[in-house]
Amino acid sequence: MGATLPDAIKPEQAAEQITLTYHDGASRTVYDTGIERPYPDGKLIVSRTDLDGIITHVNDAFVEISGYHVDELIGQQHYILRHPDMPKAAYKDLWSTAESVGKWNGYVKNLCKDGSHYWVYATVVPNVRRGETVGYTSVRRKPSRSKIDAAIAQYAQMKQNEEG
Secondary structure: OOOOOOOOOOOOOEEEEEEEEOOOOOOEEEEEEEOOOOOOOOOOOOEEEEEEEEEEOHHHHHHHHHHOEEEEOOOEEHHHHHHOOOOHHHHHHHHHHHHOOOOOOEEEEEEEOOOOOOOOOOEEEEEOOOEEEEEEEEEHHHHHHHHHHHHHHHHHHHHHHOOO
């Protein structure tokens, strides 16, 4: 069973309280305000992880939109940003595709520290050193609203299937 992550701090505005349990058994309480943050125009959101999904690098745009400080992100599992609306199957596809094919693209809804969220179009690629994968880099771009709307519908259906 995994470690328990620190619970999110309850935001001042109304929010749904949700306990998430991750693939490694870790769990935490998060809050979803339903408030969407706009993706920052002209910026790329970048992070790197090790093979276990532990964050090893974030850029300023990542820090700014997530609401976390750099020292709250480095050393944490990347799933600290997982929004409860995201189906487990989407992450299973991300990791299996990145590991086997070497590149994954898709739409992701991330949860900010304050309970708001933001959508990204993410590209995940392996970091290869001397022929061996040592981690992954994710570069996020601004998604189109029509693609977000399609992802919302698809992910809601996937979540419904996983719950029942």
